[in-house]
Amino acid sequence: MNNLANNPAPDVTEDGFLGGQLKLRQPRTGHRAGHDAILLAAATPARSGDRVVDLGSGVGAAGLAVARRVAGIDLALVEIDPTLAALARGNAAANAIAADVIVLDVEATASVFAAAGLAPDSADVVLMNPPFNDPARHRASPDSVRERAHVATATTLESWVHVARRMLKSNGRLAMIWRADGIAEVLAALDRGFGSVEILPVHADVRGPAIRILVRATKGGRAPTQLHAALLLNDESGVPNKWVQEILAGNGGLPLSRP
Template structure:
């Protein structure tokens, strides 16, 4: 039986209980099917492989495609799992209706609630780490570049009282959600969202009240995946949020330099293997650079870097001890929990 959003099926022995499922992958590559099944099993995501015996019955081994179906309650997790594994190009197109749905999520241990799209770019650890790494004090003026639904900027506003935050976002839908998130978290008096291209001209910034030298801090989580080296998501929202052009980092840092006053600071998060690109883009305009590596698991190479730089500073670069998100047992470390759930600042923000 087909529903309007997928396939409804009943498992053996539970004929009265129907479950809606969605097609995750369709392929005649048996090795790929086995690999994806292993990923889903490891993540404990329920799934079903259809047509796996059909090609044998028809005498056409390997010609007819097999399909992997996933329950509706797990489809978002399954798609993200395959995207993170570099298999985004194997995913079946999703139903357009799913992209418009919203979720209501709690971050910072429930201190901040965010409405965001169920599909597309979703708030993760990066935004919260970025907020924790941003040095700010009460009364400071802060701009969050590429803010999405406002996670980083609003997390910073929840941690530090009386800061003024402006969220810049190119996507009007995400900008609208950011406005709603500002209101529902009681931050309307000191936060606002502006629909604006970070790499746009100075005149656009001025029209939004963001004149040169008007900000104390800029924080940014730019798209940093290299499309020439990594598979990018077929979802337009995730692709825009994750895939970077060659000039994007330089353009964003140029914009930050323009809006920061002479002693302002810039904080950004980037992929760990791109440290050289970040330092080159900062150039001679920024100094006093602090770099904090972020490790997904104890004993493993860093996956992210948090970088804090000060405009016009001539202080030397400082490499800080890394932050480990998960121990060897796979459980979150106490240090990570203190930041991600407890709203604790990272040490670089006290420089």
């Protein structure tokens, strides 16, 4: 593995993920990769040889984590911000992971996607961590990049799911993460063209409601919706869940990740 720069720029940090198996440079402030990206990667059902597209990839954390777990995927990282895309390109190279990094608005037209090499019915797997904070309850950030990365509009989820549906082959798989109180929005968006939906609630601890949902869906799937047992990040004493820590360290995947 190539080493990243020994002295990152003052506005960039170098951080280890997957127990040090993946090292990423990312902005010191603004949108930063964390547990959400790694849990999403661990819930992504990919096989060697699959064309895998990470929508809104940021610096590449989720997509590159999938590639570290599943060798031989054909990975594309799609990011609207050129600065983050440049970091993603550097991160892929530094970790010796082959990836196409494409600067593109996720809500661009099908013709724009096709011109960028992302034609309809061409992907086996799409993963995404769309902006999901409710603007009515989210304090606006002075950082425009961070705001765009975190705050959803009224059409964000529907638009991103539409793009995933367009790109996926028949029986292609979608993996996504969203805030738990938006589960009705997720199910409504997936009702058009997706089935075989599986939902994994994520709780900070046993006492509180779910804070995230990890979702797997199949284009054209017909199996009934499944709700998996909750994933607890911490046990009753507030101690980090050992299984979750193993997942975050890159040792295995979540139930949704089976091919």
